[in-house]
Amino acid sequence: xxxxxxxxxxxxxxxxxxxxxxxxxxxxxxxxxxxxxxxxxxxxxxxxxxxxxxxxxxxxxxxxxxxxxxxxxx
Amino acid sequence: xxxxxxxxxxxxxxxxxxxxxxxxxxxxxxxxxxxxxxxxxxxxxxxxxxxxxxxxxxxxxxxxxxxxxxxxxxxxxxxxxxxxxxxxxxxxxxxxxxxxxxxxxxxxxxxxxxxxxxxxxxxxxxxxxxxxxxxxxxxxxxxxxxxxxxxxxxxxxxxxxxxxxxxxxxxxxxxxxxxxxxxxxxxxxxxxxxxxxxxxxxxxxxxxxxxxxxxxxxxxxxxxxxxxxx
Numbered sequence: 001x002x003x004x005x006x007x008x009x010x011x012x013x014x015x016x017x018x019x020x021x022x023x024x025x026x027x028x029x030x031x032x033x034x035x036x037x038x039x040x041x042x043x044x045x046x047x048x049x050x051x052x053x054x055x056x057x058x059x060x061x062x063x064x065x066x067x068x069x070x071x072x073x074x
Numbered sequence: 075x076x077x078x079x080x081x082x083x084x085x086x087x088x089x090x091x092x093x094x095x096x097x098x099x100x101x102x103x104x105x106x107x108x109x110x111x112x113x114x115x116x117x118x119x120x121x122x123x124x125x126x127x128x129x130x131x132x133x134x135x136x137x138x139x140x141x142x143x144x145x146x147x148x149x150x151x152x153x154x155x156x157x158x159x160x161x162x163x164x165x166x167x168x169x170x171x172x173x174x175x176x177x178x179x180x181x182x183x184x185x186x187x188x189x190x191x192x193x194x195x196x197x198x199x200x201x202x203x204x205x206x207x208x209x210x211x212x213x214x215x216x217x218x219x220x221x222x223x224x225x226x227x228x229x230x231x232x233x234x235x236x237x238x239x240x241x242x243x244x245x246x247x248x249x250x251x252x253x254x255x256x257x258x259x260x261x262x263x264x265x266x267x268x269x270x271x272x273x274x275x276x277x278x279x280x281x282x283x284x285x286x287x288x289x290x291x292x293x294x295x296x297x298x299x300x301x302x303x304x
Contacts, residue, residue: 032148036145036146039189039190039193042189043185043187046184047184047185050184
């Protein structure tokens with residue numbers, strides 16, 4: 001097999017990517033993510049909850065429409 | 075019609091489920107590529123101009139904040155640069171504007187607004203709650219005014235998102251309609267087409283200004299909410 005296609009090669013690249021992400025993003029931004037942006041995580045949780053509620057309601061209404069189609073549609 | 079991008083099979087060897095990525099993700103990730111970072115002290119002209127602009131934006135937006143508010147410098151500067159660059163790129167023909175989608179703007183407005191409210195309730199709860207009643211209110215009006223102020227508080231994220239969406243969408247729609255009408259009239263009435271094209275040019279200049287102004291307004295309002303609560 002050529003280089004870069006074996007499972008061990010791919011996991012090696014993924015490790016390198018993870019190390020690069022930790023070194024370039026996580027370490028400089030750690031004080032922000034852990035202390036400054038605590039309330040923003042709460043806000044993102046609220047937004048995720050709203051998104052979940054909207055998608056669940058949409059799924060429920062589509063399931064309802066599919067199970068009971070209205071008679072006499074033109 | 076869903077626009078997707080097929081990723082190379084090698085990249086998704088470990089993940090056997092999804093092999094497509096919505097193209098909107100790439101469009102949203104594109105603007106930061108236009109703002110290069112550099113570790114050098116003296117850079118090329120492009121980076122110097124961009125860094126000068128970022129410093130100007132930083133000074134303008136963060137000058138009125140206290141130490142706690144200034145910890146949000148990175149967030150607010152990134153916000154204004156993202157919205158401005160995305161809006162401006164959306165003026166190019168056949169491009170997709172993420173900030174014309176209400177879902178995108180709500181996803182930006184709700185966490186930022188909620189975090190300012192959470193910060194206010196966490197660090198100065200009494201002051202935050204006193205903001206619900208303006209000074210000098212007559213006593214009989216107090217209950218009604220508290221309800222009105224609470225409603226206006228909860229409308230803030232909706233107003234932020236809808237303002238940006240409506241401005242950008244309306245501008246694009248107007249440009250699209252006037253451009254289509256100019257193209258349709260080209261074979262029929264040339265003088266009217268030229269007038270329409272002149273209107274289109276002026277509209278494009280207006281839309282460029284609106285793109286920058288709306289980014290500034292969004293960030294300014296978030297900064298204002300932060301200032302009230304920090």
